[in-house]
Amino acid sequence: MVNKADTPVKIPTSKKASNKETYHHGNLRETLIEASAHIIKIQGIDALSLRKLADQVGVSRAAPYHHFKDKNALLAAVAEQGFESLGQLLQDVINQKIPLLERFKQAIKGYLEFAAEHPTQYDLMFGRKLWKSDQFDHFQRQAKDCFRLYVQLFEQLIKEGFLDKNEDALRLSQLLWATLHGLTKLTEEGLFSVANNIEDITQYAIERFEHSFINNP
Amino acid sequence: MVNKADTPVKIPTSKKASNKETYHHGNLRETLIEASAHIIKIQGIDALSLRKLADQVGVSRAAPYHHFKDKNALLAAVAEQGFESLGQLLQDVINQKIPLLERFKQAIKGYLEFAAEHPTQYDLMFGRKLWKSDQFDHFQRQAKDCFRLYVQLFEQLIKEGFLDKNEDALRLSQLLWATLHGLTKLTEEGLFSVANNIEDITQYAIERFEHSFINNP
DNA sequence: AAGCAATCTTTACATCGTCAAGTTGTAGTG
DNA sequence: CACTACAACTTGACGATGTAAAGATTGCTT
Numbered sequence: 001m002v003n004k005a006d007t008p009v010k011i012p013t014s015k016k017a018s019n020k021e022t023y024h025h026g027n028l029r030e031t032l033i034e035a036s037a038h039i040i041k042i043q044g045i046d047a048l049s050l051r052k053l054a055d056q057v058g059v060s061r062a063a064p065y066h067h068f069k070d071k072n073a074l075l076a077a078v079a080e081q082g083f084e085s086l087g088q089l090l091q092d093v094i095n096q097k098i099p100l101l102e103r104f105k106q107a108i109k110g111y112l113e114f115a116a117e118h119p120t121q122y123d124l125m126f127g128r129k130l131w132k133s134d135q136f137d138h139f140q141r142q143a144k145d146c147f148r149l150y151v152q153l154f155e156q157l158i159k160e161g162f163l164d165k166n167e168d169a170l171r172l173s174q175l176l177w178a179t180l181h182g183l184t185k186l187t188e189e190g191l192f193s194v195a196n197n198i199e200d201i202t203q204y205a206i207e208r209f210e211h212s213f214i215n216n217p
Numbered sequence: 218m219v220n221k222a223d224t225p226v227k228i229p230t231s232k233k234a235s236n237k238e239t240y241h242h243g244n245l246r247e248t249l250i251e252a253s254a255h256i257i258k259i260q261g262i263d264a265l266s267l268r269k270l271a272d273q274v275g276v277s278r279a280a281p282y283h284h285f286k287d288k289n290a291l292l293a294a295v296a297e298q299g300f301e302s303l304g305q306l307l308q309d310v311i312n313q314k315i316p317l318l319e320r321f322k323q324a325i326k327g328y329l330e331f332a333a334e335h336p337t338q339y340d341l342m343f344g345r346k347l348w349k350s351d352q353f354d355h356f357q358r359q360a361k362d363c364f365r366l367y368v369q370l371f372e373q374l375i376k377e378g379f380l381d382k383n384e385d386a387l388r389l390s391q392l393l394w395a396t397l398h399g400l401t402k403l404t405e406e407g408l409f410s411v412a413n414n415i416e417d418i419t420q421y422a423i424e425r426f427e428h429s430f431i432n433n434p
Numbered sequence: 435a436a437g438c439a440a441t442c443t444t445t446a447c448a449t450c451g452t453c454a455a456g457t458t459g460t461a462g463t464g
Numbered sequence: 465c466a467c468t469a470c471a472a473c474t475t476g477a478c479g480a481t482g483t484a485a486a487g488a489t490t491g492c493t494t
Contacts, residue, residue: 050483051480051481052481059443060442061443061444062442062445062483062484063441065483065484070482070483129406131407132407174403174409175400175421175422177403179396179399180399181399182399185343185344185399189349191360204392205392208392212428212429245473266450266451267451267452268449268451276472277473278451278452279453279454279474279476280473280474282451284472287451288452436494437492437493438492438493439490440491441488441489442489443486443488443489444486444487444488445487446485447482447484448481448484450481451479451481454475455476456473456475457475458471459470459471460471461469461470461471462468462469463467463468463469464466464467
């Protein structure tokens with residue numbers, strides 16, 4: 001509904017080409033990723049066409065194919081960047097010097113907020129067929145690193161007695177992640193007609209997790 | 218991508234014009250929906266092109282536009298059919314004469330199994346922009362009817378004392394649905410490298426829900 | 435300086451969604 | 465029954481898209 005940025009659709013920074021028109025762009029690959037991410041954020045995934053992208057960046061239509069096998073590969077790169085951001089965010093949360101339980105809650109809140117703030121990029125990170133393909137190793141590793149942070153969190157919760165010893169950290173992580181993912185997608189798509197305020201839902205989810213996962217202290 | 222296969226899309230026997238080649242197809246609308254669902258199931262969503270579809274059904278490429286505003290409208294119709302199936306399934310589960318808690322569990326199991334058995338159609342039911350658009354009233358109503366069944370289930374659980382009186386059936390439904398949705402999508406996309414056996418995950422999810430939602434019997 | 439590989443361009447093609455205008459069958463009115 | 469209006473369908477065309485092939489330009493390595 002609300003455009004995240006008031007910035008017009010104009011694509012900025014064709015930095016190198018701005019002052020000097022070189023045959024070789026210089027760092028086309030990164031420029032493509034950035035421009036793609038920008039377009040996707042502002043106009044949505046469907047609005048991204050390789051031709052327009054090439055135009056806006058200032059290269060020919062075929063140029064991107066020297067850096068990405070096909071459109072999907074480009075999308076995977078953008079998605080990978082998303083997982084990097086998310087991973088960094090979670091890492092920061094976990095490294096805070098606050099009680100474990102608080103870190104747990106903030107890891108939940110952080111995830112949901114990230115997804116709410118970058119809906120189109122989040123869409124890209126999941127939901128495309130980027131996952132089953134075996135040609136995106138790097139992308140997948142980046143994503144699983146993210147997941148592992150939650151597993152570690154649960155392992156700590158078990159170790160410190162917030163959860164029973166016989167609980168399965170991996171399974172719990174899967175379930176938690178699934179819930180966060182589901183909440184994100186269903187909310188984003190407007191399926192929750194009532195109380196689709198993301199903050200409320202986040203708050204409720206956190207309370208629920210605490211109530212259902214954690215032994216009372 | 219080349220071999221979309223001449224797999225004969227079975228054209229359902231319409232009461233009229235089953236074998237006869239008429240200028241007017243007779244019930245093109247339904248035929249299109251069924252053929253689309255078939256193609257989507259077998260070859261995936263991306264393989265569905267209106268032109269090929271028209272070919273296989275035996276009409277010209279523009280014919281579908283007399284029954285659907287655009288491709289999205291067709292997809293919405295297919296998705297709606299999916300929600301009908303799911304709703305029927307859940308309805309049947311709920312109408313069974315078995316203990317309430319058992320119905321609850323089977324409603325969970327049924328959802329996950331439905332999604333696992335019809336992955337591409339499930340993809341269609343969510344994940345397309347079918348939801349935010351205001352032109353698919355009927356589709357959305359069908360879907361929300363589905364959701365309401367879960368709310369009713371939770372209301373009963375509260376009433377019969379399996380849940381505290383002050384629990385919020387709607388919120389719980391949202392959370393449950395989100396979890397089921399997340400499990401479905403993440404599993405389907407192969408994100409759970411470990412133990413991605415759908416039966417195991419289903420079983421674990423059910424146990425978890427029982428443990429976390431339900432007062433001890 | 436020479437050459438080779440990386441990078442970029444031009445051209446071309448097949449496919450797709452969709453519209454406009456025309457054609458054919460059907461239903462309903464008199 | 466004839467006629468008309470409408471619904472269902474067809475043909476043809478347009479613009480957009482992803483991407484393959486082959487040629488041009490540059491810069492790095494030796």
